[in-house]
Amino acid sequence: MAEQAGADAGSLARRLADLEEGLAPARPEATPGLRILGYGEVSAVLVLADVPGLVLKRMSGFADQRAAETYGELVTDYVAAVRSAGVPVVETEVLVVRRTGRTPVTYLVQPEVAGDRIGHSIMRTADDAAHETLLHRVLDAVLAVREKAAEDVAVDAQLSNWYLAPDTSGPPTLLDVGTPFLRRGGRQAMDAEIILSTAPAPLRPVFRRLGTVHAYFEDYFEPRTAAVDLLGNYHKEGRPDRIDAALEVVNQWLEPLGASPITRRDVDRYYRSDARLLGFWLQARRAERAVRLRTGRGYDFILPGRVRR
Ligand SMILES: Nc1ncnc2c1ncn2[C@@H]1O[C@H](COP(=O)(O)OP(=O)(O)OP(=O)(O)O)[C@@H](O)[C@H]1O
Ligand SMILES: [Mg+2]
Structure with missing residues (x-):
């Protein structure tokens, strides 16, 4: 075997x-x-x-x-x-x-798991009760990782990172492990250079000096920030109508953690600035790709085409 x-x-x-x-x-x-x-x-x-x-x-x-x-x-x-x-x-x-x-x-x-059992697909199509159950299960898993793991780890809470097997009530299965959020001795263990390599060359020294990559990783360890990010994506998935119901579930979950409640305004504002930032980022990467290809240096990343945000 x-x-x-x-x-x-x-x-x-x-x-x-x-x-x-x-x-x-x-x-x-x-x-x-x-x-x-x-x-x-x-x-x-x-x-x-x-x-x-x-x-x-x-x-x-x-x-x-x-x-x-x-x-x-x-x-x-x-x-x-x-x-x-x-x-x-x-x-x-x-x-x-x-x-x-x-x-x-x-x-x-x-x-490859069934696409229609991944969290964001369920969120888009399920009825209200199933949507709330999904959210509870994902948030419970996020908390379990925070509280019970043998090392100091966090996960990317976004619904698109979780597979829910049909007919089970246990925790969902994490799919997204490409960016290991793991701290050792209080410091992020992943080499920031790997992420920096995706940035356009002129920006790398700036981000390196500012410690941008590891600061960004730290956000995943903050339940409130992770939850705002999860909720912001409801806009991208075309279901902003579900944000208010989701907010109730999320805020109940945050309360015992001592975090201040998230408002609808927080979610909308976060999403707008995140979408702008990612849009800028992609354009900058495309520009870098064009220059590199024109000067015969090749480009080793697969970039998306136009993204609707
Ligand atoms: N094992 C899988 N089976 C089917 N679809 C998957 C699987 N893993 C990922 N996907 C799909 O691909 C999408 C992107 O995958 P994943 O979340 O792992 O990477 P990512 O978010 O692109 O990662 P990163 O930005 O951290 O590199 C998922 O949201 C999901 O829709
Ligand atoms: Mg992902």
Whole structure:
């Protein structure tokens, strides 16, 4: 059994090395059989026609093999820490793919779960009672991670990061583990350079000096901020009509934590500024990509097309 799994991992690693040989990250549509399921700020979620049933989360921007391996180990530790709180995490295999003449990329390989059972889809379509149940389950999981995990970890609370198996009342399953929010000795363990590598070159030294990346990570450890972020996304998902009902659930959840209640205005304001910031960020990355491609230096990130916010 173990040998079988090892053989599979070996052939998948070869398939991913093949994929990387042909992939132009600026034009992923030119790669036959490749479909993009989602875009993150850091990673792109890919599906390959000849590798059915798996999603492949592609991360680039590593300085060298060692940086990629260190990141992979941190993801594995992070998954274990979240699970130690009794919160399930989708099975996640880390594969570091070496490339000739270029720095390596990392793929997080997971089974593909049913899209209509992921939190944001449920939020959009379920009735009011099911929507509230969803929210309770996600918020309880966020709290469990905060209070029970064997290490100092946080999760990205957004509904799009959770899979809810049908017919169970237990905690939802976390899908999004590509950015490990894990503090050791009070400091963020993930190397900020990996995130900085996604920023346009002129901004990197500024963010590095300001400690922007780790300051941004700290927000995930604040339940109130995480909840505002979760609620802001109701706008993006086209269901702002559900925010008021969700606010009641969230504020009840916050009360015992000693946090001040969130208002509708907080959510709307946050979403507007977040949407502006992400819009600016994407434009800046596109501009950087254009310059790099024009000067023959290549560009190693897959960016989304136009995003409706
Ligand atoms: N295992 C999976 N099966 C099916 N769909 C998935 C799976 N994992 C992720 N997705 C879909 O892809 C989207 C993005 O994935 P994920 O949340 O892991 O990355 P992200 O938010 O892009 O990450 P980051 O910005 O931290 O790099 C999810 O919201 C979900 O819709
Ligand atoms: Mg996500």
